[in-house]
Amino acid sequence: MKRTLLLVLYMMSIAPMTLVAQSDKGRSGVIIGEVPPPELNVTDNVVHVRHAIVGSKLEIFTIVGNRVHLIEMKTTDEFYPLNLPKGIYIFKLENTVRKFIIR
Secondary structure: OHHHHHHHHHHHHOOOEEEEEEOOOOOOEEEEEEEOOOEEEEEOOEEEEEOOOOOOEEEEEEOOOOEEEEEEOOOOEEEEEOOOOOEEEEEEEOOEEEEEEEO
């Protein structure tokens, strides 16, 4: 079940998001721009988040599914120290899900 959920979350994360402006009646839309998906990189127990929506939440889970961290995004591009023990972790931000190994 968890493996299927992770696969679905991964598939959602690779699809680009498109912003659409709608008229008052909601009948037609005009594409106003593409929003790049969030990028996550982990180096030396510090996560670098790019293209995040301010106010969104970065969730960090152990490989067995226990949530160990919840970080609210204050800016769209920021570094956050983690202080996690060695292990494999799943990072979820908006529709982006990534697996990282902390050594």
